Amino acid sequence: MPYDLPQDLSKLSLLDIAEAVKARRLPPINQWHPAETIDSKMRIAADGTWLHEGSPIRRPAMVRAFASLLMRDATDGEYYLVTPQCRQHIEVEDAAFMAVEMERKGDALAFRLNTDDLVIAGPDHPLRAKGDPECPAIYLSVRHGCEARLNRSTWVELAELAIEQSDDLTVTSQAAHFSLKPQ
Structure with missing residues (x-):
């Protein structure tokens, strides 16, 4: 899903910000209940760096795409990347x-x-x-x-x-x- 980056926050009005938030179309991960769970081999470091198999993910668009699939399970408190086919466990050191x-x-x-x-x-x-x-x-x-x-x-x-x-x-x-x- 293409995503237009918002302008400088200081230059936006509250209405502009609210419209940008509303326009951000995220996948309906709360409607997906895949049966399979696997390990993504990914981690979000405490400084916000996303890593796959220990290496930083350097493409911001890829991090944004993964972040749009991220959720924290209310039952086990673990983090997952969710797709219709499976959910993949992701380690989060502090905050997502x-x-x-x-x-x-x-x-x-x-x-x-x-x-x-x-x-x-x-x-x-x-x-x-x-x-x-x-x-x-x-x-x-x-x-x-x-x-x-x-x-x-x-x-x-x-x-x-x-x-x-x-x-x-x-x-x-x-x-x-x-x-x-x-x-």
């Missing part, structure tokens, strides 16, 4: 995606992922804090049970916004409130 850019647009926080997907935080895509106060990590719900970990610069931007907005380290996006304090 990395949030590499953030923009505040009106009452919403929009994020660009390392796969160039756009996600607007809110009730359907909550933010959650994990870790401890000395080494916190913020995660954004993406799709099919998968999350994106905010990279360091994006985390710092979000923390600065939380300090500006409140005394309790919370941010708001689409009327949903999210604490940046690890639970």
